[in-house]
Amino acid sequence: MPGITLLERGWLSSNNILLHGGGEGALLIDAGHVVHAPQTVALVQHALQGEALRALVNTHLHSDHCGGNASLQRHFGCTLHMPPGDWAAVQAWDEDRLSYRATGQRCEPFKPDGCVHPGDTLRVGGRAWQALAAPGHDPHSLIFFDDRDGIVITADALWERGFGIVFPELDGAAAFDEVADTLDLIESLGARWALPGHGAAFQDIPQSLGLARQRLAAFRADPARHARHALKALISFHVMEVGQEALPDLLRWLVAAPLYTTVWQRIGRPGGSLAACGEALVAELCAAGVLQRHKGEEGGEIVSA
Ligand SMILES: [Zn+2]
Incomplete structure (x- = not known):
């Protein structure tokens, strides 16, 4: 896939997706876990091949997607952009409202420069990535869709075999319907490639949607x-x-x-x-x-x- 490097990571860290921009600089989607931050910096540095890293964007603020934010900002001097839903909690670094205290997870504090809102477009390397709201796994998560080549960056809303924990449900907030709606949204895009938050890129999106819906039905039933x-x-x-x-x-x-x-x-x-x-x-x-x-x-x- 020209212009895109998927850094597929092992568990604990999310994947990092580097969208090359040539002379205008690259854009990185998601930052991995703080424990792997030095490795993330080294992998991104290598993948950039001398290109500048202009900006880092988080799909959502779970510790395995934004734990490397501070290290990447320090190393590359890039700007950082996040979904708007957690903006106030991040500004105050309120670990009660972010997920880190509730889950007992670690995340290095970071300072974002701005938000990416649903409906916004990230332009890089000749592609236009539309940001779409993808609640369910996380109420504020974004996914990104490139219409030109039919590529969707699905974060933890859809993996090749499944999707991330539906966190709001653990707290008693109904969110299985949102998971279903987000799966419908991904289906409606008719994408040819999916780049997930964990695991390899995949093309049989209908099969993955089928598996995800089976899993969702089992969770709803029990x-x-x-x-x-x-x-x-x-x-x-x-x-x-x-x-x-x-x-x-x-x-x-x-x-x-x-x-x-x-x-x-x-x-x-x-x-x-x-x-x-x-x-x-x-x-x-x-x-x-x-x-x-x-x-x-x-x-x-x-x-x-
Ligand atoms: Zn997540």
Whole structure:
């Protein structure tokens, strides 16, 4: 795909999509996680091939999409643009209103220069990327569509096999309808290529939409299934963030981050305590090979990614 470099990242970091602009400078979509920020800077530097990085745009402000913002701004001196919904929370760096305190995730503070609103157009490299509102996974998320070549940047609204956790639902706000509407919006674009927030680029968008709708129907039929899936995904995300952790510390982290108590209460307080529920979920993740556990020097259990 001429003029586009997709930096496909492993889990924890979102993909970074570099839209080359030649002499006018390039534009980067999403910044990865703070833990990988030095690697992100190095990958972008290499992919630029001497071109300047003019601007960085976040699809949404989850820690795996904007954790590298500050490092990229420092290194490249680029401007930073974000969806308008979280603008006030970012200006005040209010970790309660951003997702970082609720989820117990890390993100380096950053200062955006402006917003990209739904309906705005990003012009770079001869393409015009239309910003579209894509609520569901995150109420303020944007996706971007290039009409000329039929390319859609889908963030966490659609992956090749699935979509991101529907965060508002975890807090009790109905958002499955928004997920469905966003999938319909993506279908209506008739794109030939999708560049997702995680995983490789894909072309069989109808098949991915079918899988996503099946998954959505299963979550609608059994919201507790979505909540348990979310808890497991967020626990493994945390272990990837810290690398490894003693099991008691991991369970203390789980109990201290407010979102997990909310979710646990909503699904009927399984295990009798959030710590017991968390231990059972860790065991499931280890049995599935997502996480590993081993005895530490002191004899206690260590959980690693
Ligand atoms: Zn996300």
